[in-house]
Amino acid sequence: MLSRTADHLFWMSRYIERAENLARLLDVTYQMSLVPQSLDAANQNWHAIIALNSLDEAYAAKYAEVSGENVLHFMVSDPDNFSSIHSCLRMARENAHAVRGTLTTEMWETLNCTWLEAREKSFEQLLNAGIGEYFEWVKMRSSLSRGTTLGTLLQDEAYHFIRLGTLLERADNTARILDVKYHVLRRQDDEGASDFYEWGALLRSVSAFEVYRKVYRDVITPARVAELLIFNKDMPRSLQFCLNSVVKNLELVANGHSGETLRQAGMLNAQLRYGRIEDILEHGLHEWLTDFMDRIYLLGNGISKDFLVPTSEDA
Amino acid sequence: MNFYNEMVDAAGGVRTHYKGYDEWLRATPPERIERKRAEADLAFHRVGITFAVYGEEAGKERLIPFDIIPRIIPAAEWKSLHSGLRQRVKALNMFLHDVYHDQEILKAGKIPAEQVLNNAQYRPEMKGVDLPGGVYAHIAGVDIVRAGEGEFYVLEDNLRVPSGVSYMLEDRKMMMRLFPELFARHKVAPVQHYPDMLLEKLRAVAPKGVSNPTVVVLTPGAYNSAYFEHTFLAQQMGVELVEGRDLFVKDEVVYMRTTQGPQRVDVIYRRIDDDFLDPLAFRADSSLGVPGILKAYQAGNVTLSNAIGTGVADDKSIYPYVPDMIRFYLGEEPSLNNVPTYMCRKPDDLAYVLANLAELVVKEVHGAGGYGMLVGPASTRAQIEHFRQLLLAKPDGYIAQPTLALSNCPTFVEEGIAPRHLDLRPFVLSSGRCVDMVPGGLSRVALTRGSLVVNSSQGGGTKDTWVLEN
Known part of the structure; x- marks a missing residue:
């Protein structure tokens, strides 16, 4: 293509x-x-x-x-x-x-x-x-x-690049929503105004309200919300789901010099697959999400360089 | 002037081949027709069948008006048009091969050599270059008008990058979608196989030794007026639509940049004018073309369709000689008429033209698209004076022709159904000896009352064209 x-x-x-x-x-x-x-x-x-x-x-x-x-x-x-x-x-x-x-x-x-x-x-x-x-x-x-x-x-290359665009963008956006809302809500929690409705609204913004209920069958807590949006492998808007699909689609379009980009995607995917929310919260969710968004940005650049905007004629 | 009406004869009776349609039209409630016309408008918008108009706000897209009354051509009439077109395009291709090789026709004195060799459209770069099958114009759009019963004239031969075939196909699709019952009661010859026919022709003219050629369509980009057509044809043929920047030349071979690395390209159906094709050979300021593509072409490593330099055969100053070409190369009498043409570079012709401006159509020799022309009978005195000055200043830049009594066809306009003038552009495909076309072509209709200019850039519309099978 x-x-x-x-x-x-x-x-x-x-x-x-x-x-x-x-x-x-x-x-x-x-x-x-x-x-x-x-x-x-x-x-x-x-x-x-x-x-x-x-x-x-x-x-x-x-x-x-x-x-x-x-x-x-x-x-x-x-x-x-x-x-x-x-x-x-x-x-x-x-x-x-x-x-x-x-x-x-x-x-x-x-x-x-x-x-x-x-x-x-x-x-x-x-x-x-x-x-x-x-x-x-x-x-x-x-x-x-x-x-x-x-x-x-037709599920050929065109489809894979469309998927890659969707998934990278979604991963970035879910991370952003979580980053900005989590802190606003935590701040309010600390002031003793924990609000079921507000956490509910955040979950709904990523169509995860019912999912949360199904997965946890328990009250809404900030840590679980973060865990769901980051680590749940089956929820279409979670970071783990997005990265897992990014890797799959990258493998399907791989060419002679896309190895490094695939490796980076794979590493990020492994982190999401085997990571724990406790570790992230301990080191600070905001820091972790910022790093994640940086790496998503670099992945986008890698894909661009490897496939979309070849710089050399022999590429 | 008395005009030939495609549907109704001089006595007011409906012509035989329009009887079925006429009955249907009478029996169909006007509300239904109105609804269907609105539906067509909506569908064309949604599908995005639009064209950009030069001189208007950049990127603005307009619909080409579509009329639901078809232009119907009876089988016998098409048969004679068909053979006339084959004959004409065959001769034009032979002429092109000749002027870039032995120039027999010039030696024989049939056409003044300076008319050909000094023509701005003559490309010396093409001298001695052998093309697959000797074909130059793989796609020709020949504009034909009718003046009377069986009386057809060729208005011009478009041999560079003729456009409009996508409208021919979309018009048919739209008619079948809106009024399927009409097709059940008429035997309308199908046209939808045009893209297959085109792909077959393009593959047939691949460079020697290439068994499974990679064909692409080369477009100037999304802001070109015919961009819809470029995407449409690429998609229908299942080939890549490329822009100049997607291609590069290395060691006289053309490649396209793909996600899997460079891929060799064998046949380019290019929708870019010669001037913009190769900044190293032609206009250096062209950002649309591919540097080095001319060299690759001359080396025979890629086929361009149409060839470089076809403009010398469809130039208005060469047009008057086409009948002679047919006699010279084929030894046959031309079966399609040429419009009698006054060449203003000849003093006698110029004098006649200046004396009769109000009766004539004057065209710029290198003009196209209905720009830069004068239709005498439809013009104001000031416009005529303006052209008189132009002619006196640069007589060899113009030709003139009698104003033809272009036939008309009933058409939906604001005040109801009224006759409007129209022409026909069949698309003739050539590869080697094989010259072919789908029945009919694109019918363009001038929507302004009395107007003889059918170009879409001048507010023309289109009609579905039916060639009836016996």
């Missing part, structure tokens, strides 16, 4: 997944903002989303202050913000457009329609209709793309 084609497919799926995860993150933040709390605490939660995406400067250039509505506007509909859901859906469609011949008709039509529909929705309309409904829509459109991919695409 053409390197450029693989590159577009990889990024197409990353942007779809990014849009979905952003919707999840914004949704959980929005829901958490609805429980009684100080305005300061609420705005801190909103600001965390800006900080998480390293968008402080771009945000400050547009808005004087941090507020729920401003952050939502910026992260949902702002076409100038390259990290907004709007931009992600556009980029997903543009990448798909560049390789539409490689996609099945159903996949292309799904992505094209998603973008055409998204383009029509103004932020005011979204607010009026209930922003939660929009987040649901984004998630459903993402599910639909994944579904058409699984249901119609």
Whole structure:
């Protein structure tokens, strides 16, 4: 397969997944903002989303202050913000457009329609209709793309690169959600405000609420939430699940010089497979997650260099 | 002017080959038709069958209007068009081979040598280069119009990168989806095998010794006006769609960059003009092409389709000589008409043209796509004066032709069903001796009342084209 084609497919799926995860993150933040709390605490939660995406400067250039509505506007509909859901859906469609011949008709039509529909929705309309409904829509459109991919695409290299993009992006995003929310919630716990609803919202943001119940059949504790999102090998949005699939897909597309990238992925996977939550919490979850996200970033670079953007003609 | 109507004869009766459609149209409630037309619009948008318009906002995509009244061609009429097209394209390919080799036709004085050799489209780089099967224009899009009963004219031969075939195929798909019952009551010759036919032709002209050639489609990229077509054809043929940056040349061999390393490429169906193909040989500022590809081509290590330098045969200054080519190479009388053409570089012709501007169509010799032309009878006095100045300044840049009474066909427009002018572009495929085409082609229709310009860039639409089987 053409390197450029693989590159577009990889990024197409990353942007779809990014849009979905952003919707999840914004949704959980929005829901958490609805429980009684100080305005300061609420705005801190909103600001965390800006900080998480390293968008402080771009945000400050547009808005004087941090507020729920401003952050939502910026992260949902702002076409100038390259990290907004709007931009992600556009980029997903543009990448798909560049390789539409490689996609099945159903996949292309799904992505094209998603973008055409998204383009029509103004932020005011979204607010009026209930922003939660929009987040649901984004998630459903993402599910639909994944579904058409699984249901119609030949499972050759194209499929593997699409999967790689999805899984790397998801691993990164789950780590981010956990990082930002875990600490907010722990802080509140320490103040004696442990809240079933807030932990519930975090779990729901990664569709893990019912899963938690099934796995632990017990009350929700922060350590178990972290354990579930990091180590559970069967939950599609956990880090272990993502890395395990990354390794599988990497093995399927391996070429003469992708050995090092595969080794790195394998090491990270082994850590997730044999690690324990107690060890991580002891050394600090935040530090561990930061390191994890760095390594995911390097994996992405490795894949890019090995397959997608070959630098030398003899490569 | 009296125009030939494809559907209705001069006495107002419906022509035999349109009777079935006419009955259906009368029996179908207008609401259903309206609903189906809306459905077609939606479907074209969703599928993204769009084209970009030059000069408009970058990246903006527009739909080409699709009309649900088909252009129907009876079997006998197609049979004669078919053989005329084969004859014409065969001669054009022989002409191209000749002018890049022994130049017999120039020696015989049939065409003034300077018209060919000084033509900007003549590529001296191609002299003495032998091509597989001696074929230059593997894909030709010949524009044909009708002026009367059995009276067809070739308007131009597009031998560089003719486009539009994807609309021909999508129009058929759309008609079958919207009105399947119509196909049950008509014997419409199928066209959907075009991509197979094309792939077969491309494989047949692979470099010598290559038994299982790797074929690719080369596109200028997603912002090209015909990008949809490029992706469509690559997908339908099951070959890679590449851009210039995906290819590189090493030791006069072309490779594409793949996830598994370099892979050799044997046949390139390129949708990039000659000028942009190789920055080392042609326009140095081209970022669309592949440095060194000309050398690889001259060495016979890769086939380009169409060949470099085909423009010299479809140039408007060469067009008037095509009938002579047919006589010269095939010893046959041309069965398709040429439109009588005044070459403004000739003083007599120029004088005639200047005296009759209001009656004539004037075209730029190197123009294409309906840009830079004057349709005398449809133009204002100021436009005509403007062209007079252009002609006086650069007479050899123009040709002129009588305004043909282009046939028209009933078409859905805002005020209901009304006749609109149309043309036909069959796509003729050649490899070696074998010249072939799917029945019909793309029918383009001028949606503006009275307009004779059917190009999509000028607001033209398309119709499904039915060749009826007996």
